[in-house]
Amino acid sequence: MARMKFLCDAERCIECNACVTACKNENEVPWGINRRRVVTINDGSPGERSLSVACMHCSDAPCAAVCPVDCFYTTDDGVVLHDKDICIGCGYCFYACPFGAPQFPTTGAFGSRGKMDKCTFCAGGPEADNSSEERRKYGSNRLAEGKLPLCAEMCATRALLAGDGDTVSNIFRERVTWRGSSGLTWGWGVAYSKPGLRRGRGVEGKAAGKD
Amino acid sequence: MNNNKRSLTAHQDDFFSVVKALLVIVLLLSIAPQALAAGDAEPAAKVVNPGAELWREVRQREAPVAGTTQVAGMDSGVLINIRGEQWRTFRMQQLIPAAGALLGGVLGIIVLFHLIKRGLRLELGRSGNYLLRFKEIDRVLHWFVATIFIFLALTGLILLTGRVVLIPMVGHDVFSVIASASKEGHNLFGPLFLLGVIGLFIRFVSKNFPGKGDIGWLLKAGGMFGGKHPSAGFFNAGEKIWFWLVIFIGLTLSATGLILEFPFFGQDRLIIELSLVLHGVGAVLLVAGLFGHIYMGTAGMEASLESMTSGYVDANWARQHHDQWAEACEAEGAVIAGEELAKKQRLRGTKNRVPDRPAAEEGQ
Ligand code: HEM
Numbered sequence: 001m002a003r004m005k006f007l008c009d010a011e012r013c014i015e016c017n018a019c020v021t022a023c024k025n026e027n028e029v030p031w032g033i034n035r036r037r038v039v040t041i042n043d044g045s046p047g048e049r050s051l052s053v054a055c056m057h058c059s060d061a062p063c064a065a066v067c068p069v070d071c072f073y074t075t076d077d078g079v080v081l082h083d084k085d086i087c088i089g090c091g092y093c094f095y096a097c098p099f100g101a102p103q104f105p106t107t108g109a110f111g112s113r114g115k116m117d118k119c120t121f122c123a124g125g126p127e128a129d130n131s132s133e134e135r136r137k138y139g140s141n142r143l144a145e146g147k148l149p150l151c152a153e154m155c156a157t158r159a160l161l162a163g164d165g166d167t168v169s170n171i172f173r174e175r176v177t178w179r180g181s182s183g184l185t186w187g188w189g190v191a192y193s194k195p196g197l198r199r200g201r202g203v204e205g206k207a208a209g210k211d
Numbered sequence: 212m213n214n215n216k217r218s219l220t221a222h223q224d225d226f227f228s229v230v231k232a233l234l235v236i237v238l239l240l241s242i243a244p245q246a247l248a249a250g251d252a253e254p255a256a257k258v259v260n261p262g263a264e265l266w267r268e269v270r271q272r273e274a275p276v277a278g279t280t281q282v283a284g285m286d287s288g289v290l291i292n293i294r295g296e297q298w299r300t301f302r303m304q305q306l307i308p309a310a311g312a313l314l315g316g317v318l319g320i321i322v323l324f325h326l327i328k329r330g331l332r333l334e335l336g337r338s339g340n341y342l343l344r345f346k347e348i349d350r351v352l353h354w355f356v357a358t359i360f361i362f363l364a365l366t367g368l369i370l371l372t373g374r375v376v377l378i379p380m381v382g383h384d385v386f387s388v389i390a391s392a393s394k395e396g397h398n399l400f401g402p403l404f405l406l407g408v409i410g411l412f413i414r415f416v417s418k419n420f421p422g423k424g425d426i427g428w429l430l431k432a433g434g435m436f437g438g439k440h441p442s443a444g445f446f447n448a449g450e451k452i453w454f455w456l457v458i459f460i461g462l463t464l465s466a467t468g469l470i471l472e473f474p475f476f477g478q479d480r481l482i483i484e485l486s487l488v489l490h491g492v493g494a495v496l497l498v499a500g501l502f503g504h505i506y507m508g509t510a511g512m513e514a515s516l517e518s519m520t521s522g523y524v525d526a527n528w529a530r531q532h533h534d535q536w537a538e539a540c541e542a543e544g545a546v547i548a549g550e551e552l553a554k555k556q557r558l559r560g561t562k563n564r565v566p567d568r569p570a571a572e573e574g575q
């Protein structure tokens with residue numbers, strides 16, 4: 001059984017927000033909600049890094065543990081989904097989530113919360129696959145069509161990876177091996193494995209030996 | 212523009228990062244000779260990977276590191292919310308089981324106590340004479356707070372424990388409707404509770420300062436386990452403690468409740484999680500106290516409920532439980548004969564009349 005995971009390669013992410021936009025468009029996410037966001041740490045300083053974050057589909061999901069109405073479920077692919085018909089919009093999942101993934105449309109007066117919305121790994125919800133009900137409530141169900149989440153498919157630098165955890169980590173492991181591990185393993189030449197650049201800077205790693 | 216929000220413990224973190232960086236450098240220096248011997252080219256300058264340090268900072272456990280993001284929303288710049296898991300563990304593994312144990316335990320003790328002791332009887336029976344204990348305004352206030360409190364306690368406990376208690380009984384779909392109604396109701400009536408607590412404070416604070424006999428009353432546990440009934444004024448020490456619990460925990464519940472309900476004063480997750488913890492703990496404690504309070508006002512003490520229904524108590528009840536107050540009333544000549552009071556109430560059409568005959572049920 002696959003275990004779906006996201007992985008964002010911070011050496012590659014250029015904070016273009018294409019993933020955020022792709023997600024919003026593909027899933028017709030409610031107003032004021034972004035299921036994905038790009039966070040930049042040390043913005044403007046040397047060594048700044050950006051990461052695209054959304055729901056990470058935790059194995060032992062804190063959101064599911066605290067939900068007072070127990071509306072989460074994990075699919076056979078390891079995707080954490082929830083049932084909007086049961087959700088009461090209490091916000092507890094957001095307080096428990098390590099990644100700030102659950103989002104809430106503001107519905108009534110006094111800033112009261114509507115039903116929770118979050119990244120579905122483009123896997124819809126409990127309704128029949130690709131039914132109009134499912135699309136209206138949760139957005140698209142690309143997984144049912146054999147496609148991966150659009151955010152990752154759209155990522156121009158291939159920073160955002162999505163798919164089975166084993167496959168994703170193999171890709172990432174390969175990248176890291178190529179980059180080597182010295183203090184100079186950051187920056188364009190390294191992240192995109194330009195051997196010439198790497199050799200010029202005396203960087204180790206498999207990539208340094210190739211042309 | 213660099214507008215990183217740094218964590219509270221930034222200085223500490225900086226300090227630790229420096230220490231860590233030094234450690235790494237020392238390590239690198241120690242292996243440098245081998246690297247020199249092995250390499251034929253100029254050795255690469257050993258620089259600490261800035262990325263490594265960054266991730267150490269992001270993963271650190273003391274406080275969340277905030278970055279910048281284009282997406283608006285609460286804490287949207289925080290990559291990892293390290294306190295969510297602490298709150299989850301507290302709520303699911305401590306608060307909910309403890310709430311069950313405490314409320315179940317207190318209920319059990321009360322039932323057991325009642326089966327053994329049968330409550331406190333009127334030792335001398337009824338005198339047929341009455342003292343005015345609570346004016347109408349105080350009774351209305353009491354029942355106003357009581358109604359709201361019980362409603363909030365029920366709806367709140369449904370949110371807290373319903374997943375464990377009710378879902379196995381009624382299923383997810385039905386419970387969702389119950390929980391949603393509980394949440395809306397709780398949010399609607401919650402703010403009124405604050406008004407009630409303030410009202411209780413204004414009307415009763417003067418009678419609830421520590422006074423003569425309180426220590427003795429406490430030492431004898433209110434005469435609960437036999438012995439001579441300890442002396443007490445208008446309120447005994449137990450009632451005073453309950454009063455202050457209601458005031459302090461009630462204000463805490465109101466403050467945290469309002470923080471939870473109106474999330475637009477820029478509260479971040481930490482404040483909300485802390486509020487949920489205080490709100491939950493306070494609620495469970497006060498509900499446990501309420502069980503005791505209800506017992507003492509009804510089955511636990513004969514004839515005491517009348518003080519909050521008709522407002523009058525039998526003079527013998529007053530002498531038995533609040534001797535200092537009873538004496539003061541008698542000295543003032545405030546004792547009313549039963550027939551006189553009954554007539555007055557009949558004329559007024561009072562609903563909750565004093566019982567015409569001793570031990571009769573009072574009218575609804
Ligand atoms: C001014 C008064 C109060 C306000 C404004 C208030 C508000 C709230 C709010 C907003 C919540 C979160 C629920 C949600 O959003 O779904 C909550 C939860 C709760 N409240 Fe209150 N409340 C008040 C008084 C009380 C009182 C008097 C009690 C009990 C005696 C109580 C017991 C609870 C409990 C047990 C929870 C659930 C906590 C949890 O699930 O972790 N509340 N309250």
Ligand code: SF4
Binds near residue numbers: 056057062100
């Ligand atoms: S919403 Fe948060 S806690 Fe729940 S699975 Fe996604 S990342 Fe994990």
Ligand code: SF4
Binds near residue numbers: 067070090091102116
């Ligand atoms: S907001 Fe909805 S999904 Fe989240 S914890 Fe509350 S009821 Fe569950």
